[in-house]
Amino acid sequence: MVPSPDSRPPLRVAVLGCGVVGTEVVRLLTTQADDLAARVGAHLDLVGVAVRDVDVERDPVVDRALLTADGTALVEKADVVVEVMGGIEPARSLLLHAIEHGASVVTANKALLAQHGPTLYAAADEAGVDLYFEAAVAGAIPIVRPVRESLAGDHVRRVLGIVNGTTNYVLDRMTSEGLDLDQAVKEAQALGYAEADPTADVEGYDAAAKAAILASLAFHTRVSLDDVHREGITAVTADDVEWAARTGHVIKLLAIAERGEDADGTAGVLVRVHPALLPQAHPLAGVRGAFNAVFVEAESAGELMFYGRGAGGVPTASAVLGDVVSVARHRVLGGRGPVESSYADLPVLPTAVARTRYQVRLEVADRPGVLAQVAAELASRGVSIEAVRQSPSVEGAPARGDASAVAHLVITTHTAPDASLRATVDAVAGLDVVRSVVSVLRVEGI
Amino acid sequence: MVPSPDSRPPLRVAVLGCGVVGTEVVRLLTTQADDLAARVGAHLDLVGVAVRDVDVERDPVVDRALLTADGTALVEKADVVVEVMGGIEPARSLLLHAIEHGASVVTANKALLAQHGPTLYAAADEAGVDLYFEAAVAGAIPIVRPVRESLAGDHVRRVLGIVNGTTNYVLDRMTSEGLDLDQAVKEAQALGYAEADPTADVEGYDAAAKAAILASLAFHTRVSLDDVHREGITAVTADDVEWAARTGHVIKLLAIAERGEDADGTAGVLVRVHPALLPQAHPLAGVRGAFNAVFVEAESAGELMFYGRGAGGVPTASAVLGDVVSVARHRVLGGRGPVESSYADLPVLPTAVARTRYQVRLEVADRPGVLAQVAAELASRGVSIEAVRQSPSVEGAPARGDASAVAHLVITTHTAPDASLRATVDAVAGLDVVRSVVSVLRVEGI
Structure with missing residues (x-):
């Protein structure tokens, strides 16, 4: 069972960064303290908030006595470190330092994870601590x-x-x-x-x-x-x-x-x-x-x-707090959250081989046979057409049959490799009946 | 880090029930064995499938040698027990028996949880094992x-x-x-x-x-x-x-x-x-x-x-397997999943005090002043009107002004306690200009 929060020493929580998200994290840690303690089985003791400039005016929910410009010293005295400062440095160094000192870490920093995820994972794994990051993708949405x-x-x-x-x-x-x-x-x-x-x-x-x-x-x-x-x-x-x-x-x-x-x-x-x-x-x-x-x-x-x-200080703080409860519970009850899972180790393939569909809008000569010519070009490249719409592109344009008359042709293809579709668009653009390729967009979700 | 699955003995998994969901659970345990082992850090060894009748013809993915009618003996030799038989008994007794024998349990049984959740939670807590039930609510949806x-x-x-x-x-x-x-x-x-x-x-x-x-x-x-x-x-x-x-x-x-x-x-x-x-x-x-x-x-x-x-054997089996991986990982790496959280212990209030909105459809006399009379009845009870629509209820009905002419009145209220809305509908039904209350539905999602 979850122990009574009063039966054990509090967990020390450090927050790195005090912008919009950091302020909301501090607010929730303060105002929801009793609920959080009930859910974790220990009190969460906010031991400091690292900021670049301690003298900037801030929301009164942030106790000025907790502010420090020395993030390194702060993470050394924490059990759980919450990083909501953003950017690569000093976030990366501070998190690695926190992990080496045995703290579990929670971060909302998508750029850091997308660039240095494996380094952070490896450090957390080595130290036997948790690395959680629900808030880094789609804010408050549990994904x-x-x-x-x-x-x-x-x-x-x-x-x-x-x-x-x-x-x-x-x-x-x-x-x-x-x-x-x-x-x-x-x-x-x-x-x-x-x-x-x-x-x-x-x-x-x-x-x-x-x-x-x-x-x-x-x-x-x-x-x-x-x-x-x-x-x-x-x-x-x-x-x-x-x-x-x-x-x-x-x-x-x-x-x-x-x-x-x-x-x-x-x-x-x-x-x-x-x-x-x-x-x-x-x-x-x-x-x-x-x-x-x-x-x-x-x-x-x-x-x-x-x-x-997917964004906003308050929703993002909710996701951060959910992670704080998880990693704090592990410190009370034992256990570890998920570690990096990279066992499948698949190659990342180029988009050229992705199977997708295109919708291409063309300005073409407005005379019989144009659609047939364009369709033949697609067919010769193995790209089949799902739908075509043709209409005069401009009100008051020259009448059909006039050598300068222009029609608007919208072609939606069936699925084919992206490279084939791209090459087909280039070939179609070169047809003498095609005045211009107005737009090319992929069609997804089928 | 997750240990190599080959470095430790396999975890023994028992499945109770072999209907649509059970068959899919067995299929996934069999066909995804390598992936599951990589994710858990141990091989998952299916040690038996408890069924009422071992002689019934089944999907060939279920090895007949694993079938047993003796669920009690089966759960005693398992580390993880998956209950997908449904119903209250013998599911309840088998799960309690499994928990007492130290197995972690995964169930998809909403009826059992809704009726005996606290008993199961308490037993799991006492034994220090996990009780997971993602599949019991909304099938494959992680909720x-x-x-x-x-x-x-x-x-x-x-x-x-x-x-x-x-x-x-x-x-x-x-x-x-x-x-x-x-x-x-x-x-x-x-x-x-x-x-x-x-x-x-x-x-x-x-x-x-x-x-x-x-x-x-x-x-x-x-x-x-x-x-x-x-x-x-x-x-x-x-x-x-x-x-x-x-x-x-x-x-x-x-x-x-x-x-x-x-x-x-x-x-x-x-x-x-x-x-x-x-x-x-x-x-x-x-x-x-x-x-x-x-x-x-x-x-x-x-x-x-x-x-x-929210249903179907294959989607439900996905949710069950996600839980199996979680509880199995706890057995490999230590730790426990969430336990029952009932600390708030709020009273369950009667629907009468719920604040909601009604849409009421009435057949009323089709003459001037009727809407005013109905509206006055609502106002006198503190129920305010958000929208009203009035129309002849029947094509070819007696013309307006005729004593037997009937109009259709659709009233949508603002928010009020359910009991007030209910009493208001009863009062309106008693007005002599109201022929009948055709329907009463709550309006939600505002």
Whole structure:
């Protein structure tokens, strides 16, 4: 049974970083102290909060006497270290120092894990302490624990995630309000959903770090940030969004990790982040605003989805506290959480071999026989067509049959390797009846 | 680190029951043996499968030599016992016997947990073994683990669940195809989604057992099946479904567990299962067919949803195997999973004090002043109206002003205690301008 919290010495908790998330972690540790003690079986004693500048004005929930600029000294006197400072250094060094001193660690730092996960795992394993990081992927949504533990008896085939709330908000506003990308980004900035420099979000870096972590967990294979094929949303236009809707889709920035094989039949893992068309009926299509969701396809479990707030200080702090309770319980009752599972050690394959579908929008000459010519080009390359829509591209354009008349052709393919689809688009672009390739987007979720 | 599986003796696994789920558990234990060993750090050795009749023909994946009718002897020689036989006895006695003999146990048996959870928890606690039951609620969907562990540092306010696939399929078919209840139930039976005797599903017993388990976990309070207010879907008509759509709702059978307080301000837990109107924009409204989903509102994490297959042998077996890996890892690496958490020990309050909303459909005299009279009755009881729709109830009915003319009045209230709403409906039914109360449904998800 869980011992009475009063029957043993308290566990010493150190918090590294006191930004939005850190402040909420301190608030929960303080206001929920009795509940946490009941759940852990020991009191949690906040022994310090490491910050860069102890003199900055802060939320009054943070006792100034706990602030210190000496993170190294702080982690040496803690049983549990919570890292919510972000960035690579000094977070990495402080966590390694904490682990070497026997502390269990909880981090919300996706960039650190995506780049130095194996080093941290190895250190925690060596020291026999826990390394938990639920908050690093999709904020408050419990996804790390289900993938690491609940699906431990199953085989994951694919993970599709909306794991960046900023870009989901932007694409959602483009869809629902017809905004263009710049307008939607400005709105997101005004609401605090996007940073002044939105690069990490709109270029997909944030999503790519989370994709690397999810792929590592789902496929028992080390996947680092550099392994992730990444395309942001900056090329997505209001026109793309409108055409997506006309063909029964929505555009989402997806993090995709899946099993696949290369041309030789070698099994491996494919990991990519890019904007994609999703059928409107797909469970992820309904994920609105700044929400996140992760859709998992497993051999036995079938389709699962996890939905919730992917960012924000308060939701992220909830995930951090869940981890704190887990690692603290292990210190009271014994035991260890999951360690790195990389036994499958699959190769990370290039996106070129990923089987996907394209929707290509073309401006073509508006005369009979054009579609036949384009279709023949696709067929000659083994790419079959799922749907075609043709319409005059411009109101008041020259009438059909006029040599300068232009039609808009939207072609959705069946599944084929990404490289074949890419080569086919290049070949189609070279046809003399094709004026321009307006846009190329992958179609996922089938 | 996880030891090499070959470095230690295998763990002995016994399976109780060999129906659809049991067969799939045996299949996964057999076909995934190497992966499971890598994840656990020990080989899992299936030592026997207890069945009522060893002579029945079975799936060839089940080695006949492993079958035994003597469950008691079987559990005595196992380290991990998986109970997928269902029903109260002999499941209860066998699990208690297994626990006393030091085995960790995994069960998918919601009825057993809802009725005898505290006894099983106490026995496992006494013996120092694990009791896991992810598969008992919402099949393959990881919900028990997130609520028990990921949200351990948060406060759950409310859980809304679609936890019975049969009734969700039936209501979905009524919604999408306009079927009436009997037709939809027959279709579900033909597809194997409903039993020949569908009582446990359509009357809400199955959902009530899951509601009791979810409420216990979410609120750290013992809640048994008898504490759950239960209404099934048998009174739901095609007309109700159609009116739900007209007012922007869908009808779902919901399992609801929430914090509340009684008239004296005493805090407690409310647990109920009933059909309810959900706004079409609510994330649960899009849960189609036989899928399940659980929507959780927590103080810090905000809104979370967990979605997937709630039944079926293969998905349920996935959840069972995830638990098997967890408890087996504890035997290899030490440690214990979560134990019963009932420290909050809140009273279970009657549904009468639950704050909810009603949508009431009335047949009323079709003449001026009727709506005013009905509205006055509501106002006099402190129930305020959110929306009203009035329309002739029958095509070709007597014209308005005719003494026998009838109109259809649909009133949606704001939030009020269930008992006040109920009393108000009774009072309205007694007004001489009201011909009949056609239907009364709660509106949830606001």
